[in-house]
Each structure stands twice: as C-alpha cells, then as structure tokens.
Amino acid sequence: MTARNGLRMSTAKAFLKPIRTRKNLNIVTGALAFRIFFEGTRAEGVAYSQVGRQCYASARREVLVCGGAVNSPQLLQLSGIGPAALLREHGIDVVADLPGVGENLQDHYVIGCAYRCTRPVTVNEQSRGLALMREAVKWAVSRRGLLAMSAAHIGAFVKTRPELDSPDVQYHILPASMTQNIAPGKMELDSFPGMTCAPCQLRPQSRGSIHIKSSIPTTPPAIRPNYLTARLDQETVVQSLKIARRLFNAAPLDPWRGAELEPGADVQSDDELLAFARERGNTIYHPVGTCKMGSDPMAVTDAQLRVHGVQNLRVIDASVMPNLVSGNTNAPVIMIAEKAADMIKAAARAA
Numbered sequence: 250m251t252a253r254n255g256l257r258m259s260t261a262k263a264f265l266k267p268i269r270t271r272k273n274l275n276i277v278t279g280a281l282a283f284r285i286f287f288e289g290t291r292a293e294g295v296a297y298s299q300v301g302r303q304c305y306a307s308a309r310r311e312v313l314v315c316g317g318a319v320n321s322p323q324l325l326q327l328s329g330i331g332p333a334a335l336l337r338e339h340g341i342d343v344v345a346d347l348p349g350v351g352e353n354l355q356d357h358y359v360i361g362c363a364y365r366c367t368r369p370v371t372v373n374e375q376s377r378g379l380a381l382m383r384e385a386v387k388w389a390v391s392r393r394g395l396l397a398m399s400a401a402h403i404g405a406f407v408k409t410r411p412e413l414d415s416p417d418v419q420y421h422i423l424p425a426s427m428t429q430n431i432a433p434g435k436m437e438l439d440s441f442p443g444m445t446c447a448p449c450q451l452r453p454q455s456r457g458s459i460h461i462k463s464s465i466p467t468t469p470p471a472i473r474p475n476y477l478t479a480r481l482d483q484e485t486v487v488q489s490l491k492i493a494r495r496l497f498n499a500a501p502l503d504p505w506r507g508a509e510l511e512p513g514a515d516v517q518s519d520d521e522l523l524a525f526a527r528e529r530g531n532t533i534y535h536p537v538g539t540c541k542m543g544s545d546p547m548a549v550t551d552a553q554l555r556v557h558g559v560q561n562l563r564v565i566d567a568s569v570m571p572n573l574v575s576g577n578t579n580a581p582v583i584m585i586a587e588k589a590a591d592m593i594k595a596a597a598r599a600a
C-alpha cells in the first residue's frame with residue numbers, strides 16, 4: 250500500500266492506519282466493535298478493539314450496525330439489547346428486552362446430486378497439473394477459459410409442486426463434483442470427471458438462532474441453523490433431489506452420464522434421501538433474519554431500520570430481512586443499504 254505522500258508503508262501499519270480521504274470520513278480497519286454504549290436508551294457510541302488497544306467512537310447522530318446476520322445480533326446482545334433472560338445469564342445489563350434479537354435465522358441449505366462424467370470435459374480434471382497450467386496461460390493471454398468461469402454454469406428456478414405460485418427451489422448445475430467426504434464443511438474436487446446438480450430450497454420454514462455464549466466479545470456465538478426441522482423443508486428437499494436425478498437421467502445426457510456418485514444407487518426411499526440431505530447438505534452462506542424488520546413482538550427494527558425500544562441505533566444488513574429472498578442474498582443486501590442511506594439522509598435533512 251502506498252500512502253498519499255508516496256511513501257511505502259509496512260502492511261501492518263497500513264492495515265491499522267485510519268483512512269481519511271474526506272474530512273467527514275474516518276475509516277478504522279482491523280477493528281472489532283464489541284459494545285454499543287447507551288445514555289439511558291440512547292445510543293451514544295461504540296467501543297472497539299484494535300490489536301489489543303481499546304478505543305471509543307462517539308456518535309453525534311446515530312450508530313449504524315452492519316455486522317451481518319451472525320455478528321449484528323451478537324453485538325446487540327453484548328450491548329444489552331436482546332432476550333432479557335439470555336443477557337442476564339451472561340451478566341449483561343438489559344437496555345432493551347427484545348426477544349427477537351438472534352432469532353428467526355434462515356439460510357439456504359444446498360445438497361449436491363453428483364454423477365461421474367464419461368468424458369474429460371469437466372472442471373475436476375482441468376484444474377490439476379498440466380491442464381491447469383494450460384488454463385493459466387489461456388487466462389493470461391485471452392482472459393478466457395476455466396479461470397474466467399463462474400462456479401455454476403446453469404441455474405434454474407423450479408416448482409417442486411405444480412400448484413405453487415412461484416418456484417420454491419433454485420438449482421446450481423456445475424461441470425464439477427466434490428463427493429469425497431473429507432471433513433464437515435471441507436470440499437475438494439474429485440480427481441475424475443464429474444458433474445453436480447445442487448438444489449436449495451428458496452423459502453425454508455425452519456428457523457434457527459444466534460445466541461451469545463459469553464459476555465466476552467471474541468467468543469463466537471452459538472449458531473443453531475436448525476436446517477430441515479420443518480416438515481415442508483423435509484418434503485421439499487426430497488422432491489428437489491428426485492428432480493435433480495430426473496434432470497441428469499434425461500436422454501440427451503446419455504453419452505455423458507456415468508455412475509451416480511451421490512446420493513448413490515442405494516439411496517432410494519424418501520427417508521433415505523432425507524437422511525442423505527441431512528448428512529451431506531451444506532450452507533450456501535445466505536444467513537438472514539436475525540434482527541428482523543417489522544412491528545410484531547419478535548421484530549427488532551422498524552421500517553426505517555431503527556432498533557425498537559432505543560434511540561439513535563439502526564441495523565443495516567442481511568439480518569433485517571424478515572424472510573429469506575428467493576435467490577442469492579448479496580444484491581438484496583446492497584439494495585437494503587442503498588435504501589437505508591436514503592432514509593438516513595432524509596432524516597438528517599428533516600432534523
């Protein structure tokens with residue numbers, strides 16, 4: 250990194266240096282916000298640590314929390330906003346008893362249906378050894394090839410039941426497979442050609458939670474996703490795997506399709522498919538809903554994203570979505586942020 254005076258700074262120093270490109274903007278990086286401070290119920294500022302140093306930033310107007318669906322509820326709970334019993338259990342003074350903070354966790358849970366491919370045309374074998382070097386050269390020369398591709402080449406939104414108004418499952422179809430059971434959450438491409446069709450239910454009914462395990466900010470919270478606890482989610486996941494099989498067994502794929510790798514020929518009944526989904530499914534990292542917007546007793550923010558029961562505090566991130574969107578979450582979060590910026594500016598102008 251080069252400082253504005255042209256001097257080269259060490260990476261660590263650059264990392265910690267406040268970024269000041271405008272008089273009214275001060276960005277502090279490598280910092281962990283660990284508590285919002287209140288005067289009564291009015292948010293006054295934020296305490297954060299930076300390499301062991303404890304610092305404080307005061308807020309003349311508002312504190313905006315944007316820590317994401319896991320960390321925003323954690324920070325609120327650490328600061329005394331959340332279910333009173335949980336806060337007291339950890340010796341935290343209650344500023345606002347909001348039972349919905351950390352509840353209503355929703356996520357997209359994905360399960361792969363994978364087949365061997367009879368020809369060497371998949372990412373698996375092209376991302377190794379000489380083939381990978383060839384792809385690297387192709388990228389350097391033409392910006393094309395394997396390194397210019399997205400992970401999923403085909404997407405589809407499908408109804409698992411014809412009577413539904415809109416699709417309830419999204420399919421990600423990849424010219425790649427990761428069927429080795431290495432360790433939970435750890436994936437590696439297979440060494441032979443393979444292909445995968447991975448469905449995820451778009452609007453699951455299962456609900457999880459984020460609860461602090463301690464008043465120490467560096468202790469990760471307990472994340473309980475509770476995937477596939479709702480009956481509808483169990484039925485949908487089973488149907489979605491059956492549809493994935495149907496897709497891969499379509500006649501045009503006959504010359505390309507090898508043996509089914511997952512769920513595998515011995516997994517046939519609904520109960521077996523569900524058990525497979527429980528064992529081999531994974532998050533696609535779309536957690537939302539843990540500081541949901543609304544006006545019911547479990548709502549955390551109002552429609553202006555202001556936290557109920559306190560003043561000068563907003564939450565602006567995926568946690569405010571009352572329900573999971575029917576697709577990927579990044580663009581909706583950007584939309585939430587843009588809308589929040591407009592609301593904050595409008596409120597400032599009106600003040």
Ligand SMILES: Cc1cc2nc3c(=O)[nH]c(=O)nc-3n(C[C@H](O)[C@H](O)[C@H](O)COP(=O)(O)OP(=O)(O)OC[C@H]3O[C@@H](n4cnc5c(N)ncnc54)[C@H](O)[C@@H]3O)c2cc1C
Pocket residue numbers: 280281282283315316317318320321324533534535536565566567568577578579580582
């Ligand atoms: C591996 C992965 C792949 C994904 N792929 C896609 C995709 O292909 N398409 C798509 O649409 N979505 C994708 N998503 C989801 C998308 O990235 C998220 O929905 C989106 O980024 C959520 O935005 P957010 O602002 O709520 O939270 P985040 O983007 O998580 O932002 C929260 C920020 O707050 C910081 N933070 C948290 N706590 C503290 C604290 N106490 N102090 C200081 N800083 C803190 C974090 O470091 C982070 O920078 C993916 C997510 C992951 C993890």
